Amino acid sequence: MTQPWAPHLGQFGIQPMIVGTLAISLLSMLFAFPLSLGCAILISVVSRGTVSWLLRKMVEMMTGIPTVIYGFVGIFLLVPLVREFFAAGSGMCVLSAALMLTLLVSPTMILFFCESFARVPDSYGKAVLAVGGTEIQKFFHVTLPNSWPGVVIGFTLALGRALGDTLIALMIAGNAVQTPNSLLDSARTLTSHIALVFAADYESLEFKAIFACGIFLYLFTTILVMAVRLLGVGRERWAR
Amino acid sequence: AALDAFKGEKGEIRIAGGTAHIPVMKEAAARIMGLNPDIQISIAGGGSGVGVKQVGEGLVDIGNTGRTPTEDEVKQYSLQMFKWAIDGVAIVVNPANKIRSLSQDQAAAIFAGKITNWKEVGGDDKQINLYTRDEASGTREVFWEKALKKGDIAATANVIVSNGAMKGAVSQDPYGIGYVSVGHIDETVAPVAFNGIEPSMENVKEGKYPVARGLFSNTKGEPAGLVKKFIDYLFTEEGQQIVVEKGFISVQ
Amino acid sequence: MEKAVKIRTENLCFSYNGRTILHKTSIEFAEREITAIVGPSGSGKSTFLLTLNRLWEAIPRCSLQGTVAMNFDGSFHDIYREGYPVTRLRRQVGMVFQIPNPLPMSIYRNVAFPLQLKGGLTKETIRAQVEDCLRKARLWDEVHDRLHSSALDLSGGQQQRLCIARALILQPEVLLLDEPTSALDHATAAAIEELLLELKKNCTILLVSHYLNQVTRIADTVIELHNGTLVRKGEKA
Amino acid sequence: MEKAVKIRTENLCFSYNGRTILHKTSIEFAEREITAIVGPSGSGKSTFLLTLNRLWEAIPRCSLQGTVAMNFDGSFHDIYREGYPVTRLRRQVGMVFQIPNPLPMSIYRNVAFPLQLKGGLTKETIRAQVEDCLRKARLWDEVHDRLHSSALDLSGGQQQRLCIARALILQPEVLLLDEPTSALDHATAAAIEELLLELKKNCTILLVSHYLNQVTRIADTVIELHNGTLVRKGEKA
Amino acid sequence: MGEVRRLQEAGVLVFSWLCGVLLLGAVIAVIGYLFVHGWRSISLSLIFGATPPLDALLMKRHVFNGLFPAVVGTLSLIVLSVCWAIPIGMASGIYLAEYAGAGTKAFLNLFFDILAGLPSIVVGLFGFSAAIFLNRLFPGSIHPCLLISSIALAFLVLPYIIRTTQMALEGLPLSARLTALSLGASKLQNITHVLLPQSLSGIVSGVILAIGRCAEDTAVIMLTGVVASAGVPRSLFSHYEALPFYIYYISSQYTDREELATGYGAAIILLCICMVLFLTAFVIKRQVSYHALYRA
Ligand SMILES: Nc1ncnc2c1ncn2[C@@H]1O[C@H](COP(=O)(O)OP(=O)(O)OP(=O)(O)O)[C@@H](O)[C@H]1O
Ligand SMILES: Nc1ncnc2c1ncn2[C@@H]1O[C@H](COP(=O)(O)OP(=O)(O)OP(=O)(O)O)[C@@H](O)[C@H]1O
Ligand SMILES: [Mg+2]
Ligand SMILES: [Mg+2]
Numbered sequence A: 001m002t003q004p005w006a007p008h009l010g011q012f013g014i015q016p017m018i019v020g021t022l023a024i025s026l027l028s029m030l031f032a033f034p035l036s037l038g039c040a041i042l043i044s045v046v047s048r049g050t051v052s053w054l055l056r057k058m059v060e061m062m063t064g065i066p067t068v069i070y071g072f073v074g075i076f077l078l079v080p081l082v083r084e085f086f087a088a089g090s091g092m093c094v095l096s097a098a099l100m101l102t103l104l105v106s107p108t109m110i111l112f113f114c115e116s117f118a119r120v121p122d123s124y125g126k127a128v129l130a131v132g133g134t135e136i137q138k139f140f141h142v143t144l145p146n147s148w149p150g151v152v153i154g155f156t157l158a159l160g161r162a163l164g165d166t167l168i169a170l171m172i173a174g175n176a177v178q179t180p181n182s183l184l185d186s187a188r189t190l191t192s193h194i195a196l197v198f199a200a201d202y203e204s205l206e207f208k209a210i211f212a213c214g215i216f217l218y219l220f221t222t223i224l225v226m227a228v229r230l231l232g233v234g235r236e237r238w239a240r
Numbered sequence B: 001a002a003l004d005a006f007k008g009e010k011g012e013i014r015i016a017g018g019t020a021h022i023p024v025m026k027e028a029a030a031r032i033m034g035l036n037p038d039i040q041i042s043i044a045g046g047g048s049g050v051g052v053k054q055v056g057e058g059l060v061d062i063g064n065t066g067r068t069p070t071e072d073e074v075k076q077y078s079l080q081m082f083k084w085a086i087d088g089v090a091i092v093v094n095p096a097n098k099i100r101s102l103s104q105d106q107a108a109a110i111f112a113g114k115i116t117n118w119k120e121v122g123g124d125d126k127q128i129n130l131y132t133r134d135e136a137s138g139t140r141e142v143f144w145e146k147a148l149k150k151g152d153i154a155a156t157a158n159v160i161v162s163n164g165a166m167k168g169a170v171s172q173d174p175y176g177i178g179y180v181s182v183g184h185i186d187e188t189v190a191p192v193a194f195n196g197i198e199p200s201m202e203n204v205k206e207g208k209y210p211v212a213r214g215l216f217s218n219t220k221g222e223p224a225g226l227v228k229k230f231i232d233y234l235f236t237e238e239g240q241q242i243v244v245e246k247g248f249i250s251v252q
Numbered sequence C, D: 001m002e003k004a005v006k007i008r009t010e011n012l013c014f015s016y017n018g019r020t021i022l023h024k025t026s027i028e029f030a031e032r033e034i035t036a037i038v039g040p041s042g043s044g045k046s047t048f049l050l051t052l053n054r055l056w057e058a059i060p061r062c063s064l065q066g067t068v069a070m071n072f073d074g075s076f077h078d079i080y081r082e083g084y085p086v087t088r089l090r091r092q093v094g095m096v097f098q099i100p101n102p103l104p105m106s107i108y109r110n111v112a113f114p115l116q117l118k119g120g121l122t123k124e125t126i127r128a129q130v131e132d133c134l135r136k137a138r139l140w141d142e143v144h145d146r147l148h149s150s151a152l153d154l155s156g157g158q159q160q161r162l163c164i165a166r167a168l169i170l171q172p173e174v175l176l177l178d179e180p181t182s183a184l185d186h187a188t189a190a191a192i193e194e195l196l197l198e199l200k201k202n203c204t205i206l207l208v209s210h211y212l213n214q215v216t217r218i219a220d221t222v223i224e225l226h227n228g229t230l231v232r233k234g235e236k237a
Numbered sequence E: 001m002g003e004v005r006r007l008q009e010a011g012v013l014v015f016s017w018l019c020g021v022l023l024l025g026a027v028i029a030v031i032g033y034l035f036v037h038g039w040r041s042i043s044l045s046l047i048f049g050a051t052p053p054l055d056a057l058l059m060k061r062h063v064f065n066g067l068f069p070a071v072v073g074t075l076s077l078i079v080l081s082v083c084w085a086i087p088i089g090m091a092s093g094i095y096l097a098e099y100a101g102a103g104t105k106a107f108l109n110l111f112f113d114i115l116a117g118l119p120s121i122v123v124g125l126f127g128f129s130a131a132i133f134l135n136r137l138f139p140g141s142i143h144p145c146l147l148i149s150s151i152a153l154a155f156l157v158l159p160y161i162i163r164t165t166q167m168a169l170e171g172l173p174l175s176a177r178l179t180a181l182s183l184g185a186s187k188l189q190n191i192t193h194v195l196l197p198q199s200l201s202g203i204v205s206g207v208i209l210a211i212g213r214c215a216e217d218t219a220v221i222m223l224t225g226v227v228a229s230a231g232v233p234r235s236l237f238s239h240y241e242a243l244p245f246y247i248y249y250i251s252s253q254y255t256d257r258e259e260l261a262t263g264y265g266a267a268i269i270l271l272c273i274c275m276v277l278f279l280t281a282f283v284i285k286r287q288v289s290y291h292a293l294y295r296a
């Protein structure tokens, strides 16, 4: 497992891919979660009327932007930018992939957040306003606690998507089989690894290693789902 | 005239494997399907390794390889090989890069990650960005064996999945270096002389350029019907003309 | 002796979806009095209360014209003035809704909630005040052993008293009560009436009620809402 | 003359989360009478009504023991019997909730809804019956010009009358009314009382009410709920 | 204290606007970039190549150097997968929310959560393995194809539909549940007349997510039958092209500027298809809930 990936030497370690996957997806969630929460607050609480409506429509529209388009624009717009800006490496790196992934997962998360906010009954909000709460207090004291399961589920789905996304990493992370040491290093994720090696041979060790990748991804998401559930259930006490 | 064989035929041909072959396959398919809409030819890449396995498993009718299939492969899947073009593998850099020639030692050191800066081989003071192909690639196999003499390829190298993609990547990156099928070289990338020998068609044809190989189409057992007609077509004059048009060397 | 005026509306018009509910209503409410608002069901009593704390603004497609002025700290303020701090207004004007609306939290937090929103108090102070308000609303004995269970599980009358307790905790200067005893039994309702008479010392109370007995018992002034305008009907001797 | 018995509970116990609300309650309700149920707020009146149409089963974590039998078509049926058709039961036992609960549909559809659920009627019949029920509940005049707007926009009292109309449309044999006039003004409440006296001819009515006047005016029997048991308090002469 | 609160609120305000502007800027950059570079390539010949459009539509002739086969491939994928996924997904969602016992429910919830987290490439891998397995079972008749791709895609979106249906139903307040029951609605009637209409917007949003996912997915189809060039698929059992894969393919393997331009064109077309799908779904959503709730 911890060997390097070198099929011609009979070594089929997938550790570099595991690290690559974690690096890219966690980094993207680090960007995406605050961004999404901020946007969801902007849409549901801060802005009013047309502005809010427009923003919402825009986000809804964004969920419809295909991954491959982010990858496509990533290659021709972001990668050169990153290459020029940091003047190191090829621009195909962990950072580029994480940035594009952020764009990919944010809209779903924002919509999920907004939906769960909206599901909190009106009368609750009125009760807060009637005792002199501001819109923002209403949000933090009633809306957010009551929509917490939705927020958690939105986060899970987004993280799952970031972990499981193939195309962006495949197209702009560089796919080098190494453990990345910096944000500007090229890296390969488990998913791209499957896409790159999938058809090599159906009986060989290589193919079995691919299945190991699949199982690893599966375990990741399973553990994640479990953890988030425990968290979510704890917070769900008052939401009925 | 060579297309007459396809008149009145009906059916599907599935092709996968070597990516160096794709331009020729596409052109041939376009001509055949243009003549007879009842024939459907699907073309996928994947790399030579994929081609062998898929045709062996019976998932496709023709598996292309950019290297000679190994004896094991031939035996295991009872492959029939058809070599319809000759090709070379050339090191390429971005046209903005001054370097136009590398020795075998330099090339091996660069791809092994021992030389990491262009100034060490006489270029700008910039980091070298390595591009290599995936494990299934015939191009990689040939390059590794004949150019690198089975030397290491650094793990830091970006991995690219096809000949076309390699060209795209290197043409985008001013400090990149990679290797592609000679047939794919155009003005977007600059070929690099290997041990002083230009990777030109002539040099490959005359056997001067050492990193040469054949392009194969393989079938499981004897081809029959539509598949046979397709392979036969590749060897007709018209077929070989396509080969030359796409930058490869005819086998005739 | 004429009491000072606390609330004054002028030419107040209100409509939902273009249906006029209030029509050029100009009226004054005296300070530290209990004013009862009566009128047939659907005439706009609840709506009128909403115009006094600007809560209708949360309802889509409705519109208001005219002015509402309130006397805070000795001078009149137009509460619809651009930039008027609506949050502060709603802290000074407490409200109990016709249909009880406990929040989906524990009983304790429901009552403590306004204080938490305002901030700046210690846990102990809050706890003491919560208990005090629950006692005033005659709910303490029934719930003191389950303060931390959900308020949504309370009975109808309990929810109503909870909402009263919640409205009291900020010690508002004006209290808008929309049928606050409709779900309460006689004894409890009487206790709440006592409470209102007590509160009157520091507070201006507007009470929507259908209970004529109740109205005659405790109201200083009775106002009737009829065909979209408020008319002064009677005053206590 | 003793009237026939319509509903009989035996050793009925009920608890929420282990808190006992009803304790070994055995009582009978006479056919075609209005029985008032009174008791302090939070004593379990609403809960008791829920045991008569098995609606509590939709609430999580509560439990019931004992039996409830109702007389339908001349014989007693244990409504908690395994396999008893609960849907039919709820069609025969109408209910008006303490806190009005219109569905988020149009006014018209709210009232027509039970008939649509039952099925098998033409549009015209339904329309006629909806109008009839809305008239009976004294709501028709206020809403006939906006039958297709949302029922959620009605005033508190209007919602309450809507729920009454909705409960009437299936012509149930038993009516459970949980403070049905709490949000209504005097005149309207009186009209509803008239209606109940009229309905009594074909229907057994259980009325939870805090309005003592109302209770004395229309109830044939008064039952008090106290410490978890129902006690017969008084009967009309 | 009030000061602190005001500062906090101002902080929240600034932060949320900042997020909004950032996101907006990024989207405008992405879409703007596409359109600036791609609008010139948009023409009928981008789709139909040199083939007369009518011939292509009637399938009389193959289209080369055009996106027609990819467009058809993508649309058939969407329709097929949604056909498998919606009935099963909604039924399971309703079952989970309304019928399942506590044990079953806990188990299935976990199961679907995990399924939802399953990366598409893994689903693709299983689809691919299934195809190989079937191919060994019935030599020569089954290989990666449109049918297998659509089933794999259905698996991918199933959890979305199930969970959104279930969440929408479970999110309804108790009073909404009790009311119709008290009027003599059977459980099924309660679901179909009250609970489903009230949660419709949630469900439709799940379906929208699903459609979007089918239209854009590349990883699953990459392993289960999409190819670089195949023409319009003639049956469920043939290879096919698809727009997202075409874009992926072009982005890395373009041989000249013209080919790259078709990539931009394809990207714009795919974007437009997705937008149109979304718009329709939103229009439907508004009208459906309107009809369900406000018309007798
Ligand atoms: N869903 C529930 N979960 C837990 N406890 C409940 C629930 N509903 C009611 N209770 C409790 O059960 C007791 C009886 O409630 P119920 O609603 O039957 O009272 P009630 O007699 O109708 O009172 P009121 O006159 O105030 O409406 C109350 O103490 C209440 O807090
Ligand atoms: N949100 C709303 N949208 C549209 N119309 C509304 C809305 N709320 C109330 N109305 C209508 O406005 C009128 C006045 O309603 P309001 O609730 O003020 O009456 P009310 O006097 O409080 O009656 P009740 O005694 O029944 O509570 C009613 O006809 C009602 O149908
Ligand atoms: Mg009212
Ligand atoms: Mg009650």
Ligand SMILES: O=P([O-])([O-])[O-]
Binding pocket: B017, B018, B019, B020, B021, B046, B047, B048, B049, B065, B066, B133, B136, B137, B138, B139, B140, B161, B162, B163
């Ligand atoms: O032709 P390839 O095998 O290198 O793709």
